[in-house]
Amino acid sequence: MYGSLIRIKEIINDLNPSEKKIAEYILKTPKEISDLSIKDLADKSGSSQSAVVRLCKILGYKGYKEFRITIAKDTAKANKDENMYNDINPQDDIDTIIKNISYNNKKSIDNTVEVLSKEALEKAVKVISKADKVDFYGVGASYLIALDAFQKFTRINKNVRATSDTHLQIEFASNLKKGDVAVAISYSGETKDTFESIEVAKNAGATTISITKFGSNSISNLCDINLFVLSPEITFRSGAMSSRIAQLNVVDILFTSVAGRMFGDVKKFLENTRMSTRIKRIK
Structure with missing residues (x-):
């Protein structure tokens, strides 16, 4: 499991004081960690061994x-600026904007790969494949991700739903049952409408899946299966940009995995949709 330094950067502000001391020490001197025992790290960071253990668990190790092994791998393969995102400045020319936006988008996918749990992904694929009904909830930019998921899974004749109307989302959620699946999409994991919808779905008996930023948040804490993405915020943004790319990538992985798992059953539906949309082409 890689991406230890990325994980620490993402959750550091959510840690308690003793855990934060350790995190700050690791980020400041990552090359030293491979040679330190758990006691050494606790002493040098001014914290405790129990706090080190808690931090490892929070990070998913x-x-x-x-944890120490992955820190060593991270520092061996990464240079100082590898995980830095480029902020966007109003005075940037087109060439700079092209390079920076493209770099940020690519980096968000690379960093998401580092924190995306294969075990969680396999669980999500399994329950979606077997589900009678699958709902995707999201608002704002996250609704666009839900809509993309709706479009993809419709191609394989999966019974899926997505709507931008948050009242309808609640209605959808309330009529789910055991064996159904609800997917909550919110980068922050703190979107009130999405939280309410997924909470209703969970109470109705559905298996719940989150697609949120890495770390502890209200939606991921509630859900049964968590698919994390990583795309640190930058200053000059009018809305979700690289985080949207990371979430779309997770949806693509989910869809491809489910379609592959069910290929014998869905092959005819993929062919049907391919043939039916040909009439919409000019050439």
Whole structure:
């Protein structure tokens, strides 16, 4: 499991004081960690061994040994600026904007790969494949991700729903049952409407999946399966940009995995949709 430094940067502001001391020490001196015992790290950071153990668990590692190994791998392969996103300045010319936006989008996908759990993904694919009904909830830019998921899964004749109307989302959620699946999409994990919809879905008996930023947040804490993305915010933004790309990439992975798992059953539907849309082409 890679991406330890990326994970720490993303959740550092959500840690308690003792855990934050350790995180700050690691980010400041990552090359030293591979040579430190758990006691050494606790002493040098001015914290405790129990706080080190908690931090490892928060970051998704089985223990300090696994965490220390991934830190060593991170520092071996990364240079100082590898995980830095380029902010956008109003005075940037077109060439600079092209390079920076493209870099940020590519980096958000690379960083998401580092924190996306294969185990969680396999669970999500399994429950979606078996589900009678699948809902996708999101508002604003996240609704566009839900709509993209709706379009993709419709191609394989999956019974899916997505709407921008948050009242309808609640109605959809209330009529789900055991065996159905609801997917909440919110980068912050704190979108009130999306939280309410997924909470109703969970109470109705559906299996719940989140697509949020890495770390603890209200939606991921509620859901059964968490698919994390990583796309740190930058200053000059009118809305979600690289985070949207990361979420779309997760939806693509989900769809391809489900379609592959069910290929014998969905092959005819893929062919049907391909043939039916040909009439919409000019050439």
